[in-house]
């Protein structure tokens with residue numbers, strides 16, 4: 001029988017007030033990596049107060065941008081080289097946590113300091129960490145799951161078009177994740193909805209694409225159930241701590257699932273649409289989910305979709321009817337949280353979308369070309385341009401196809 005491995009942070013602190021757990025985390029010189037939005041919400045002050053009370057020396061980098069650049073993580077690493085932290089904290093959404101991870105890699109591997117994002121990728125599995133510092137991730141959004149994942153996504157703006165690559169290695173999984181729902185209550189409704197859909201896709205796309213696994217499936221299913229139940233409340237009542245806590249845990253569990261499973265075509269299509277039209281990641285995910293899941297049903301993942309529908313108690317007399325109910329439930333969840341069920345109902349114009357269609361198809365072809373031929377059988381993906389075009393068209397129209 002084949003065996004597997006499940007990798008997770010050594011310590012996960014969770015629940016209201018969990019931020020205080022940082023007081024007990026070893027660290028005398030602490031570098032905190034965050035962004036100006038998190039700073040303006042007062043969360044950096046809150047963290048600094050706890051760190052000062054424990055007698056730690058701290059320094060803050062609060063200029064992380066969305067989709068953090070190689071340049072930014074280089075600056076943070078230089079700051080780390082001067083300050084010599086023994087603990088690095090990533091505080092914020094996925095961008096701040098990833099920027100902190102990237103800077104941690106450079107700080108511990110000075111040989112990488114002059115490398116581009118692409119040059120580090122083939123070396124990353126051999127990178128050394130924890131010789132100088134440990135890493136703690138404190139998410140302030142409930143979506144990316146970066147607090148428990150093994151990747152840091154970094155954008156290289158020195159090349160045209162900018163290259164967005166992932167430094168992916170098991171040792172990059174943070175040592176400590178602190179998931180305090182109080183840090184998420186100021187997330188605006190739209191951000192809550194979008195990031196919630198990101199988490200939902202991590203849970204259900206991972207479930208559909210992997211072979212059955214008791215460990216990964218349980219994380220994915222519990223996460224998906226909580227998102228269907230609690231996302232509308234977290235969006236409608238931002239200060240509802242129970243809803244925030246359920247969503248924060250759901251994002252964490254979805255992160256554990258896909259970090260130990262996989263993601264696929266939903267994310268590929270969403271990344272392409274997001275890059276072409278600057279659609280927020282979770283929103284693009286919401287647009288891609290239904291067309292791609294219909295595609296999965298027809299192309300080899302039917303059994304897992306039926307298992308997912310069963311596990312989520314989707315009603316239906318036949319397997320097809322249950323999966324159909326699952327797809328309708330995803331659509332209803334979008335409606336309940338204010339996400340358009342089709343891109344045509346968003347503020348993106350038809351003219352602009354169709355002008356970008358060929359570029360998106362080209363971008364898809366470029367991505368596929370990067371997959372080594374021996375790996376292709378492991379990917380569920382369209383083989384013809386017509387199928388790819390159809391996915392982008394249905395994301396636009398929101399039309400369902402017969403399963």
Ligand SMILES: [Fe+2]
Nearest residue numbers: 144198202267
């Ligand atoms: Fe995602």
